Amino acid sequence: MKNTVSVKKNKDFRLIYKRGKSSVSPVLALYARKNKKPSNRIGITVSTKVGKAVVRNRVRRRIREAYRINEKSFLPGYDIIIVSRVRAAKASFREIEKNLLELSARLGLLSEEQE
RNA sequence: CGAGUAAGCCGGACAGCCGCGUGCGUCAUAUGCCGAAAGGCGGCGCAUGAGGAAAGUCCGAGCUCCACAGGGCAAGGAUAACGGGUAACGCCCGCCGAAGGCGACUUCAGGAAAAGUGCAACAGAGAUAUACCGCCUCGAAGGUUUUAUUUUAGCAGUAAGUCGAUAAAAUGUCGCUUGUAUCUUUCAAACCCGGCGAAAGCCUGCUUUUGCCGGAAGAGGAGGAGCAGCGACACAAACGAGACUUGGUGCUUUAGCAGCAAGUCGAUAAAAUGUCGCUUGCUCCGACGAGGUAAGGGUGGAAACGUGAGGUAAGAGCUCACGGGUGAGCAGGGAACUGACUCAUCCUGCAAACUCUAUCCGGAGCAACACCGCAUAGGAGAACAUUAAGGUCGGCCCGGCUGUUCUCGGGAAGGUGGCUAAAGCGUCGUGGCAACACGCCGCGUAGAUAGAUGGCUGUCUAAGACAGAACUCGGCUUACAGACUUACUCGCUUU
RNA sequence: GGAGAAGUACUCAAGCUGGUCGAAGAGGCGCCCCUGCUAAGGGCGUAGGUCGCGAAAGCGGUGCGGGAGUUCGAAUCUCCCCUUCUCCG
Numbered sequence: 001m002k003n004t005v006s007v008k009k010n011k012d013f014r015l016i017y018k019r020g021k022s023s024v025s026p027v028l029a030l031y032a033r034k035n036k037k038p039s040n041r042i043g044i045t046v047s048t049k050v051g052k053a054v055v056r057n058r059v060r061r062r063i064r065e066a067y068r069i070n071e072k073s074f075l076p077g078y079d080i081i082i083v084s085r086v087r088a089a090k091a092s093f094r095e096i097e098k099n100l101l102e103l104s105a106r107l108g109l110l111s112e113e114q115e
Numbered sequence: 116c117g118a119g120u121a122a123g124c125c126g127g128a129c130a131g132c133c134g135c136g137u138g139c140g141u142c143a144u145a146u147g148c149c150g151a152a153a154g155g156c157g158g159c160g161c162a163u164g165a166g167g168a169a170a171g172u173c174c175g176a177g178c179u180c181c182a183c184a185g186g187g188c189a190a191g192g193a194u195a196a197c198g199g200g201u202a203a204c205g206c207c208c209g210c211c212g213a214a215g216g217c218g219a220c221u222u223c224a225g226g227a228a229a230a231g232u233g234c235a236a237c238a239g240a241g242a243u244a245u246a247c248c249g250c251c252u253c254g255a256a257g258g259u260u261u262u263a264u265u266u267u268a269g270c271a272g273u274a275a276g277u278c279g280a281u282a283a284a285a286u287g288u289c290g291c292u293u294g295u296a297u298c299u300u301u302c303a304a305a306c307c308c309g310g311c312g313a314a315a316g317c318c319u320g321c322u323u324u325u326g327c328c329g330g331a332a333g334a335g336g337a338g339g340a341g342c343a344g345c346g347a348c349a350c351a352a353a354c355g356a357g358a359c360u361u362g363g364u365g366c367u368u369u370a371g372c373a374g375c376a377a378g379u380c381g382a383u384a385a386a387a388u389g390u391c392g393c394u395u396g397c398u399c400c401g402a403c404g405a406g407g408u409a410a411g412g413g414u415g416g417a418a419a420c421g422u423g424a425g426g427u428a429a430g431a432g433c434u435c436a437c438g439g440g441u442g443a444g445c446a447g448g449g450a451a452c453u454g455a456c457u458c459a460u461c462c463u464g465c466a467a468a469c470u471c472u473a474u475c476c477g478g479a480g481c482a483a484c485a486c487c488g489c490a491u492a493g494g495a496g497a498a499c500a501u502u503a504a505g506g507u508c509g510g511c512c513c514g515g516c517u518g519u520u521c522u523c524g525g526g527a528a529g530g531u532g533g534c535u536a537a538a539g540c541g542u543c544g545u546g547g548c549a550a551c552a553c554g555c556c557g558c559g560u561a562g563a564u565a566g567a568u569g570g571c572u573g574u575c576u577a578a579g580a581c582a583g584a585a586c587u588c589g590g591c592u593u594a595c596a597g598a599c600u601u602a603c604u605c606g607c608u609u610u
Numbered sequence: 611g612g613a614g615a616a617g618u619a620c621u622c623a624a625g626c627u628g629g630u631c632g633a634a635g636a637g638g639c640g641c642c643c644c645u646g647c648u649a650a651g652g653g654c655g656u657a658g659g660u661c662g663c664g665a666a667a668g669c670g671g672u673g674c675g676g677g678a679g680u681u682c683g684a685a686u687c688u689c690c691c692c693u694u695c696u697c698c699g
Binding site: 056066 | 135
C-alpha cells in the first residue's frame with residue numbers, strides 16, 4: 001500500500017460521510033470524496049453489529065487485502081471509506097473482493113484500462 | 116471388554132509466492148514531504164510476532180497520583196472448622212466434621228443461637244410461649260327414649276324391688292367430601308324450529324349452502340341444597356309409690372293395651388284437705404364459675420429431648436432406669452477433633468436478620484500519571500509574613516494549607532514517554548504426604564495506539580470448537596470441536 | 611481499556627427492612643355521554659404471559675432477565691452468567 005494512508009480522525013470520517021458519494025451492496029457500503037492530493041486515503045469501519053472481536057478482525061483484514069491486491073487499478077486522489085455490513089461476517093474473500101470492485105466501478109474510482 | 120472417577124497435556128503441522136507490526140544491522144537523505152507546533156516519515160537483509168481461556172472484571176498484588184500515606188477514632192466492607200503454603204488473596208495443599216455415592220471419589224459462606232435483640236405468614240388450643248378442648252379439685256342450675264343379648268359383682272331408709280354391663284338403632288350437633296344424580300343456580304357444543312339477509316342453481320318461486328337474530332333443546336362442566344355413606348360427641352347413672360275395682364271412650368277379630376272419670380287401699384300423731392311422692396345420707400353425669408395440670412388433641416418446617424416405670428387429686432425430668440444432644444472436667448492429638456468416665460443441663464429454627472468474636476482493608480485508577488506543544492479563565496514556583504476567627508484539605512481528629520511581592524506561564528483537540536526481564540519459563544537434584552521451597556544448568560519469548568498474523572496454492576490428517584494481547588503478574592469464574600497420557604473404582608467374561 | 615446503574619403484563623411502572631402476591635396504579639382495550647363526524651375530555655366495565663385438559667366456562671402446572679444456593683417459605687437475601695444503558699481522555 002505504497003500510495004495509501006489510512007483515515008484516522010473522526011472529523012475526517014464525518015466529512016466524507018457528509019460530502020462524499022456513496023454506493024451500497026448487501027455486503028459492503030462505500031463512500032468516496034476527492035481530496036486533491038497525489039495519494040489515496042482509505043478508512044475501514046466494522047461495527048459491533050457484525051460480530052465479536054475475532055470476526056471483526058477477520059472482516060477488516062479481508063477488506064484491506066482486497067484493496068491491497070487491486071490498489072493499482074484505483075485512481076489516485078480520493079478519500080475512500082469502506083463500511084462492512086452484517087452479511088460480511090459470512091462472506092468469503094472472493095465475494096468481498098468482487099463487491100468492492102463493483103461498488104468502486106459504480107462511483108468511477110477505477111482507471112479506465114481495467115474496465 | 117464395558118461403565119465410571121480423578122489428575123495432567125495438546126488446541127493443527129509442513130512447504131511456496133504476495134503483504135503487515137516491532138527490534139537489530141546496513142545503505143540512503145533532508146535547504147525534502149506531512150503538521151499550527153511538538154513530532155513523525157525510506158530501501159534491503161536477518162530475527163521475532165495472540166490464548167487456554169487473551170473473555171468476565173469477581174478477588175489479591177506490583178506501579179502511579181491524591182502535600183505526607185504516617186498515628187488514632189468512627190463508619191463501611193470483606194473473610195470465617197483447623198494446620199500449612201504464598202509477595203498477597205476470598206487462591207492452593209493437607210486434615211477434621213457434615214451430606215451424597217455400591218465404590219474410586221465428589222460437594223459444603225463449615226465461627227458463635229449457653230451475651231443480647233429480632234423474626235417464624237397461613238394452619239393450629241398453643242410458635243418460645245399458650246390453658247381452647249381435655250384431665251383433676253372445689254362450688255353449682257339441672258338430669259332424652261326404645262329394643263336385644265348376657266350375667267349376678269354391687270344394690271341406705273320410709274318400703275317394696277330390681278338394676279347394671281355390653282352391643283345396636285332412633286334422634287340431635289359437628290366434621291369429611293366418598294357416592295348419588297333428587298332439586299336448584301350458572302356456563303354451555305351439536306341436533307331442531309321461526310324470522311331477516313346473502314350466494315349459487317334453474318323449473319322464476321322453489322331448492323341447496325351460508326351469515327345474523329330469536330325460540331326450543333340441552334351431552335357435559337362448576338357452585339349450592341337434599342339424600343346416602345364415613346368419623347367424632349351427646350343421649351348417662353343412682354334411686355323411686357303406686358296398686359286394685361268399676362264405668363265409659365279410642366285402637367282391636369277376641370284377648371289385650373293406652374289414657375280418662377269415680378271409688379277403695381297404702382304412705383302422715385290426729386283431723387281436714389285430697390297430693391303422687393317425701394326425708395336424710397351416699398353416689399354418677401353435668402351447662403356455668405374458681406383453681407391445678409403440661410400426659411392426649413385432624414395443624415405445622417418446627418410443639419418444652421425419647422421410651423418405660425414409679426409417683427400424683429390429675430399430672431409433670433417431679434423421681435428412677437436406659438438412650439440421644441449440649442457445656443465443663445479428664446485422657447489422646449500440633450490443632451480442628453476424637454474417646455470412655457464424672458458432674459452439670461438454660462435441649463425449636465433462622466446469623467446469605469441485627470449482632471458478637473477473631474483477622475484484614477486509606478481512596479482512585481495506565482483514558483492513572485509525567486514531559487513537550489498550544490489563544491482566553493485558571494494556575495505553578497521562589498522569598499517574606501501569619502497560623503485568632505472563618506474557610507478548605509476525597510469520612511473525622513492529631514496534623515497541613517490560607518496573606519503579600521516577584522518570576523514563570525496556560526483547560527480541550529495533538530505528540531512523546533509510561534511499555535515490557537517478570538514474585539518469568541524449562542530439565543535435573545534435595546527437603547516436604549502435598550501445595551511449595553532451595554540449589555545447579557539452560558532459555559531470555561508480542562508491545563500496537565483506528566490498533567500488526569491476512570490472501571492464494573499444495574501435502575498430511577478425523578481436524579471442525581470456544582475465541583484476538585492493549586500497563587503487568589497470581590488466582591477464581593464462565594465458554595469450548597476433538598485428540599492423547601497416567602492412576603484408581605465397579606461390573607461381566609476367560610485363565 | 612476502566613468505573614458504575616438497571617432488568618416485573620403489550621408499554622410505562624409500584625412492590626425489593628422475606629409470608630393470605632402473581633401483581634397496586636396509569637396508558638391500553640370495550641361500551642356510553644359530548645360532536646354533523648373524528649380527536650381531546652368525562653363516566654362505567656374488563657382480561658392479563660406461557661404449557662396441558664376442554665366446545666366454552668373453567669381447572670391444574672410453570673412464570674418477576676437466566677441458573678444455582680440459604681430458608682419451612684424468595685420478585686425480595688447470597689453467588690455465577692446474560693442483556694441494555696450511562697460515565698471517564
